[in-house]
Amino acid sequence: MTVLILTGEEDVTADMVVAHLNASSVPVVRLDPADLTAGAALSGEYVHGTFRGHLSSGERLVSVEAIRAVWVRRPGVPAARAAQPSAWLTQETAQALYGMLRDCGARWMNDPDAARRARYKPWQLRLAQRCGLPVPATLITTFPQAAREFAERFPDLVVKPVSGAHPQEPPRAVPTSRVAPGTDFAAVAYGPTLLQRRIAKRADVRLTAVGGTLLAARKETAADADPDQVDVRFAPPGAPWRPAEVPRAVARSVHAYLRRARLAYGAFDFAEDADGTWWFLECNQSGQFGFVEVDTGQPIARTIAEWLAGTARPGTPVAES
Amino acid sequence: MTVLILTGEEDVTADMVVAHLNASSVPVVRLDPADLTAGAALSGEYVHGTFRGHLSSGERLVSVEAIRAVWVRRPGVPAARAAQPSAWLTQETAQALYGMLRDCGARWMNDPDAARRARYKPWQLRLAQRCGLPVPATLITTFPQAAREFAERFPDLVVKPVSGAHPQEPPRAVPTSRVAPGTDFAAVAYGPTLLQRRIAKRADVRLTAVGGTLLAARKETAADADPDQVDVRFAPPGAPWRPAEVPRAVARSVHAYLRRARLAYGAFDFAEDADGTWWFLECNQSGQFGFVEVDTGQPIARTIAEWLAGTARPGTPVAES
Numbered sequence: 244m245t246v247l248i249l250t251g252e253e254d255v256t257a258d259m260v261v262a263h264l265n266a267s268s269v270p271v272v273r274l275d276p277a278d279l280t281a282g283a284a285l286s287g288e289y290v291h292g293t294f295r296g297h298l299s300s301g302e303r304l305v306s307v308e309a310i311r312a313v314w315v316r317r318p319g320v321p322a323a324r325a326a327q328p329s330a331w332l333t334q335e336t337a338q339a340l341y342g343m344l345r346d347c348g349a350r351w352m353n354d355p356d357a358a359r360r361a362r363y364k365p366w367q368l369r370l371a372q373r374c375g376l377p378v379p380a381t382l383i384t385t386f387p388q389a390a391r392e393f394a395e396r397f398p399d400l401v402v403k404p405v406s407g408a409h410p411q412e413p414p415r416a417v418p419t420s421r422v423a424p425g426t427d428f429a430a431v432a433y434g435p436t437l438l439q440r441r442i443a444k445r446a447d448v449r450l451t452a453v454g455g456t457l458l459a460a461r462k463e464t465a466a467d468a469d470p471d472q473v474d475v476r477f478a479p480p481g482a483p484w485r486p487a488e489v490p491r492a493v494a495r496s497v498h499a500y501l502r503r504a505r506l507a508y509g510a511f512d513f514a515e516d517a518d519g520t521w522w523f524l525e526c527n528q529s530g531q532f533g534f535v536e537v538d539t540g541q542p543i544a545r546t547i548a549e550w551l552a553g554t555a556r557p558g559t560p561v562a563e564s
Numbered sequence: 565m566t567v568l569i570l571t572g573e574e575d576v577t578a579d580m581v582v583a584h585l586n587a588s589s590v591p592v593v594r595l596d597p598a599d600l601t602a603g604a605a606l607s608g609e610y611v612h613g614t615f616r617g618h619l620s621s622g623e624r625l626v627s628v629e630a631i632r633a634v635w636v637r638r639p640g641v642p643a644a645r646a647a648q649p650s651a652w653l654t655q656e657t658a659q660a661l662y663g664m665l666r667d668c669g670a671r672w673m674n675d676p677d678a679a680r681r682a683r684y685k686p687w688q689l690r691l692a693q694r695c696g697l698p699v700p701a702t703l704i705t706t707f708p709q710a711a712r713e714f715a716e717r718f719p720d721l722v723v724k725p726v727s728g729a730h731p732q733e734p735p736r737a738v739p740t741s742r743v744a745p746g747t748d749f750a751a752v753a754y755g756p757t758l759l760q761r762r763i764a765k766r767a768d769v770r771l772t773a774v775g776g777t778l779l780a781a782r783k784e785t786a787a788d789a790d791p792d793q794v795d796v797r798f799a800p801p802g803a804p805w806r807p808a809e810v811p812r813a814v815a816r817s818v819h820a821y822l823r824r825a826r827l828a829y830g831a832f833d834f835a836e837d838a839d840g841t842w843w844f845l846e847c848n849q850s851g852q853f854g855f856v857e858v859d860t861g862q863p864i865a866r867t868i869a870e871w872l873a874g875t876a877r878p879g880t881p882v883a884e885s
Contacts, residue, residue: 279706279756280706280753280754280755280756284706284707284753285704285705285706285756286703286704286705286706286707286710287686287703287704287705288701288702288703288705288710288714289686289689289690289693289699289701289702289703290701290702291701292693292699293693294689294690294693297707322755325754325755326754327754331730332755334727335725335726335727335755335756336755336756337727338683338684338685338686338726338727338756339686339704339706339726339756339758340756341684342684342685342686342687342688342704342726343686343687343704345681345684345686345687346687346690346691356677356680356681359677359680360666360677362659363659363662363663363666364659364663365608365610365659365660365663365664365666366663366664366666366667367663368610368615369610369615369667370667372610372613372614372615378610378613380609380610380611380612381609381610381611382607382608382609382610383606383607383608383660383663383664384606384607384608384609385600385601385605385606385607385660386605386607386618389607389609393609404656405656405659405660405663406655406656406658406659409652432601432605433601433646433647433648433653434601434643434646434653434656434657435600435601435606435656435657435659435660435661437660
């Protein structure tokens, strides 16, 4: 009956959740895969049709069978802090750790295979459409002619990366930018480009889903905001995040999205337009929530702790859509 | 109604399957993700709740909705042959291509998420146990003391990598080796080590599963074989592969394994002992089959072509175990 948290040493967000788990006397083991073979250890035995596994981290030794839930927060690269790190050692260690934990019977936030799939933006857009969420018209293309035709149909566009952060060291977020009128799309031929109809937004919405619990926050766009500043992550602070009601139809769609994606946690970003419609932008399966909790006072960390401990209220029952 | 094959230009195994598809007049598009943005192109549009996608490769243009099956053979690194390759371009291209193809409605051999999970050896061992396949006693550990105790219980051991090939350029297979008596296991502390009871084998068995069709081949161990030579990939040629009957219980377990792993293709390696028991060693979801087809004359390529074309006989119905 233990919660395993895979994350690095310095992770104040994890600390918030651990505090709640400690308050409820739920045993927690915190393990950074980077510490494996130097500070952390593992063992798994497959004999006569059965499996017995152990993990040790710091002073704690836990049986794999006793792990009730695994929270994949911000795990380090396996064996990165070993005495003699190497690509080979990382591969072997990743295989041993994640191979042993997969299907160990624990609940995952999030299951690593579901998490990996959930990162594909084109897949997100299609799933959001299927779940009934409004998705701004989007084109992902390497055909300049397709980009030109799309820009004729939707003259007010933004461009954003298809994937997440730029893989430099440390990774860098690439801002969403407005496409200037009359842009020549010839360069599209050299790399897939994601163009999306710009939503003239009156607010950004962050909906944090934890199991069946949805906690939404809304940040109003300033009346004098620069319309070229489309990416809230790079905008001046402005209004704080405030708790928001989740419209019924959105809630139904979000529950369907999580179920089909097999995600226990998701941070959904929407742009709210002048009509009040929430336009789906993306769902980050490992999105930060600390800044929302600080601004709104919403009990996100506590809800995560309850989910991990298995004491969360059951998810809102939603008909299959 | 098209079969999409993701592979490189030089792939004689794919050629064998393509020949069968051509003979049945099934349209085939062959695309190497490495060619994207230079020779290959993609486009996907998400408008008003619907998706329309296209891929072009060489002279062929195919609608994503028309793809009936995707065969992930040996795809190159996305955009590796672009005019200006980079880690960023590879990431963007991988996201665009695989994000668009995921859940496009086609059948996959193999689904990329299932394929990824299927590579975890510890997960394979546990799944094989659960499906009722005999698994030689195995230990994966970084605890030297656990290794010593295991070697006392099972004195005749082999050691093999937890993961697959060594990630050098080009990747190199790491042979399974016999553990010498009296080995000191102190070094286990520095990297996860996989120890497995050696099966005194009278034959190697390769079982190729294509959908519901199981084709097994057997290669007898020479009477004068060196018992230290445990890895068939590195042994002298010896006897050829011969077709073999699949024992009923093994067939049932293999069908269960594929179903739970969500795999349409798997190359299972077994060691046959003196009692005729097939001991599960591993299941390679992208294992080669050309050498077996050459030796045995078994119609593996044709069976794959039939599966991709959707004309294969349905899988043997097997009760859920």
